[in-house]
Amino acid sequence: MNFITVSSFDNYIDANIILGKLQHEGITCFLRDEYTVTIDPILTNAIGGIKLMVPEADAQQAADLLALFDKERRKHMECPNCHSHNVEYISNPQKSGNWLSAVLTFLFGSYAMSIKKVYHCFTCGFEFDELPDAPSPAFSPN
Structure with missing residues (x-):
């Protein structure tokens, strides 16, 4: 097989x-x-x-x-800016912490100090740290 x-x-x-x-x-x-x-x-x-x-x-x-x-x-993932569902949780290399982390890793060791991850909307480009609270589904006893 x-x-x-x-x-x-x-x-x-x-x-x-x-x-x-x-x-x-x-x-x-x-x-x-x-x-x-x-x-x-x-x-x-x-x-x-x-x-x-x-x-x-x-x-x-x-x-x-x-x-x-x-x-x-x-x-379950919605952009708070445009309400699109085209959202992913990504590492953002443009954040200053990542560049600092890369330099410190190169100079002092093999492990990254911190990686900045954000939710990124690929529709409008908006980035945010946490997903907004999603409304809970309505409870149906039947």
């Missing part, structure tokens, strides 16, 4: 959540390079992250489910 990569992740939490969701849907899958990335996160980009592997025969079904999961996730 040939396995192929359908997605990759930069942290084990997201990878295991998606792994569990696919397994719940009946797709045989596993994570490659999870332990390497977890033990030494600096290698994440060098090895291509944690790879979600599925059988070649299930690749299309897995890709469709991943798209559905991403659509559901985006429903």
Whole structure:
């Protein structure tokens, strides 16, 4: 049985959540390079992250489910400026803390001091530190 990569992740939490969701849907899958990335996160980009592997025969079904999961996730992320759902949590290299961190890392060691991550709206370009509180769904006893 040939396995192929359908997605990759930069942290084990997201990878295991998606792994569990696919397994719940009946797709045989596993994570490659999870332990390497977890033990030494600096290698994440060098090895291509944690790879979600599925059988070649299930690749299309897995890709469709991943798209559905991403659509559901985006429903809960809304830009407070333009109300778009085209929002991602990213590292922003333009923040001064990242440049300072890069210089200090180069001079004093192999670990970054701090990485500034923000939510970025790809529709209007607005950046924010926290998601606004989403209204809770209405409770229905039936």
